[in-house]
Amino acid sequence: MKVSKGEIFERVFINEPVNLCIDQEADSQVKIHVINASFAITVNQLGEGCKTEIYALENLHGSDSVTAETHVTHAVGGGTSNQLIKFVLDDNSRGRFIGDLKIAPDAQQAEAHQTNRNLLLSDTAEMRTQPQLEIYADDVKATHGASTGQLDESALFYMQQRGIDKQKARQLLVNAFMKEVLNTISDETLREQLIHSLDSLDSY
Amino acid sequence: MNKLLEIKDLHASIGGKEILKGVNLVINEGEVHAIMGPNGAGKSTLSAVLTGNPAYEVTSGEVYLKGQNLLAMPPEVRARAGVFLSFQYPVEIPGVSMTNFMRTAINEKRAYEGKEPLSAKEFLSLMREKKKLLELPDKLNNRSVNEGFSGGEKKKNEIFQMAMLEPCLAILDETDSGLDIDALRIVAEGVNRLKTPQNASIVITHYQRLLDYIIPDFVHVLADGKIVKTGDKSLALELEEKGYEGL
Numbered sequence: 001m002k003v004s005k006g007e008i009f010e011r012v013f014i015n016e017p018v019n020l021c022i023d024q025e026a027d028s029q030v031k032i033h034v035i036n037a038s039f040a041i042t043v044n045q046l047g048e049g050c051k052t053e054i055y056a057l058e059n060l061h062g063s064d065s066v067t068a069e070t071h072v073t074h075a076v077g078g079g080t081s082n083q084l085i086k087f088v089l090d091d092n093s094r095g096r097f098i099g100d101l102k103i104a105p106d107a108q109q110a111e112a113h114q115t116n117r118n119l120l121l122s123d124t125a126e127m128r129t130q131p132q133l134e135i136y137a138d139d140v141k142a143t144h145g146a147s148t149g150q151l152d153e154s155a156l157f158y159m160q161q162r163g164i165d166k167q168k169a170r171q172l173l174v175n176a177f178m179k180e181v182l183n184t185i186s187d188e189t190l191r192e193q194l195i196h197s198l199d200s201l202d203s204y
Numbered sequence: 205m206n207k208l209l210e211i212k213d214l215h216a217s218i219g220g221k222e223i224l225k226g227v228n229l230v231i232n233e234g235e236v237h238a239i240m241g242p243n244g245a246g247k248s249t250l251s252a253v254l255t256g257n258p259a260y261e262v263t264s265g266e267v268y269l270k271g272q273n274l275l276a277m278p279p280e281v282r283a284r285a286g287v288f289l290s291f292q293y294p295v296e297i298p299g300v301s302m303t304n305f306m307r308t309a310i311n312e313k314r315a316y317e318g319k320e321p322l323s324a325k326e327f328l329s330l331m332r333e334k335k336k337l338l339e340l341p342d343k344l345n346n347r348s349v350n351e352g353f354s355g356g357e358k359k360k361n362e363i364f365q366m367a368m369l370e371p372c373l374a375i376l377d378e379t380d381s382g383l384d385i386d387a388l389r390i391v392a393e394g395v396n397r398l399k400t401p402q403n404a405s406i407v408i409t410h411y412q413r414l415l416d417y418i419i420p421d422f423v424h425v426l427a428d429g430k431i432v433k434t435g436d437k438s439l440a441l442e443l444e445e446k447g448y449e450g451l
Contacts, residue, residue: 173300
């Protein structure tokens with residue numbers, strides 16, 4: 001599909017697999033959220049001054065298996081892209097992130113950020129992450145980071161020392177981790193609704 | 205006087221290394237006990253063991269809180285039973301607001317005591333009242349727990365939580381470290397105002413300075429995992445003058 005010059009394309013996909021290939025014309029904006037579904041999203045910034053945002057939250061349980069795939073290309077300069085992909089993996093779930101980020105030789109002054117953070121809640125869950133950056137221009141700002149870890153034991157103990165049940169303390173930390181993605185949703189009603197459904201798990 | 209805490213021949217280790225080598229201590233209601241001692245003597249280990257920090261292993265000994273076996277309780281139950289630790293290094297919890305954190309903690313404690321949870325309104329007015337005690341700003345409510353707080357704010361925030369939870373036994377682990385004199389005064393006044401004839405405190409400190417503000421009934425010197433000397437507040441002054449080697 002094509003997002004025309006100056007247009008804005010914004011979508012939130014919940015529980016539905018996503019397969020998108022988007023060409024962006026100059027000064028267009030793309031903002032996509034995917035929640036709890038596999039996806040493959042390709043975005044090509046073909047015009048100057050484009051803005052691309054991809055956010056994903058994958059909260060996996062049981063034998064869930066999810067693959068998140070992004071291919072973002074800055075073909076011309078002056079555009080920005082931001083990706084935040086988060087996985088929470090419990091039980092025997094499997095997660096995979098493949099993230100290609102390409103900045104072409106002509107894409108001077110592009111700004112691109114890719115972040116993948118994963119939280120493992122069980123010893124049998126598994127996460128594979130394959131970020132790949134190809135940067136051919138020299139005057140760009142690009143960052144990427146990928147990390148997979150467990151809940152912060154010192155934070156858990158701190159909460160237990162205040163009388164909070166360990167299970168509830170875990171839930172509070174996991175929710176905080178997930179909210180970072182939900183907080184980026186523009187639609188206030190939907191954002192509040194999704195955050196509220198998390199909070200109802202952990203408060204009185 | 206009622207016995208609040210009794211520690212009998214407590215031994216504890218971390219990573220197989222014995223740190224506490226037979227601590228004995230009785231604390232009655234209404235008392236303030238200072239524990240002083242050189243680095244590595246086991247002061248922080250004692251606070252960690254009393255609160256059930258899983259990094260430490262109790263190898264032998266017994267601890268009773270109001271006659272109940274404290275060591276048999278998980279950390280959160282010890283907290284609900286009234287053991288509070290003001291952490292030497294309060295932990296930052298990004299994404300968890302002070303309000304949500306504190307409300308969860310209060311209501312867990314109330315459930316343990318068989319009380320109804322506080323309504324949002326009751327809770328917020330309690331927060332407001334207790335924050336005044338520590339001269340903490342209102343904006344704290346919406347901030348993540350300890351995140352981006354200055355050293356002084358973190359320590360005040362510990363005492364604020366203590367004011368909210370009203371423990372029967374408060375352990376202040378190096379609460380004075382990193383505080384300037386104004387923050388120290390506010391923190392100490394907060395602690396003093398929370399004192400009742402029914403509760404007690406253990407004040408762990410390196411320096412006599414804090415004890416100018418929080419006057420202890422007893423001063424104990426912990427060295428190499430044991431309490432080697434006990435006295436009144438004059439012992440702290442003596443230590444300041446002569447150092448631990450002078451004992």
